[in-house]
Amino acid sequence: DAGITQSPRHKVTETGTPVTLRCHQTENHRYMYWYRQDPGHGLRLIHYSYGVKDTDKGEVSDGYSVSRSKTEDFLLTLESATSSQTSVYFCAISEYEVNEQFFGPGTRLTVL
Amino acid sequence: GENVEQHPSTLSVQEGDSAVIKCTYSDSASNYFPWYKQELGKRPQLIIDIRSNVGEKKDQRIAVTLNKTAKHFSLHITETQPEDSAVYFCAAIRGGNKLVFGAGTILRVKS
Secondary structure (H helix, E strand, O other), X not given: OOOEEEEOOEEEEOOOOOEEEEEEEOOOOOEEEXXXXXXXXXXXEEEEEEEOOEEEEOOOOOOEEEEEEEOOEEEEEEOOOOHHXXXXXXXXXXXXXXXXXXXXXXXXXXXX | OOOEEEEOOEEEEEOOOOEEEEEEEOOOOOOEEEEEEEOOOOOOEEXXXXXXXXXXXXXXXXXXXXXXXXXXXXXXXXXXXXXXXXXXXXXXXXXXXXXEEOOOEEEEEEO
């Protein structure tokens, strides 16, 4: 597996609380992505980054924000978690824009 | 934007038989088509990919074919084995855009 980790791996939180998920890579890849995975929907892109401090929205970005202050770290924040954000979140990295993406181990988030 | 449809949603085959999963895409400018395999509780991992300047690519028991005119591509697994049981995702992208995934196919190989 590529050098990519996610923390925490599991989290249970309550509606209305802020949550931050962290993705850390040791591959020095330029591109980083956050996806959510829900049954019947495959993987849907939330936000992505094409460099330090350079980010853009994906198809399901409402309710999420991201930050990338270092090449190796990409943070996903749920400002006020809702039950609809219960999901498995995957971070991914790629060296080039149109190329293989390597996925992290995932974070299972439950919002009660 | 790009839209990727994947069929079937579930597929059961007998061990040793072949399995075929098909995807269609909407953006004729898409030029990279990866396939990912995800085992239960694990992360998705790339198993094969194809670029738009190639019509077919093989890697041992796995092959992918691309028909740019019809805007569809397919994954072929021959001589299926129990360890091929997993969820398979297709995806499509072009430069300046984002990778769009199909909804996935659950493949069950019965021994």
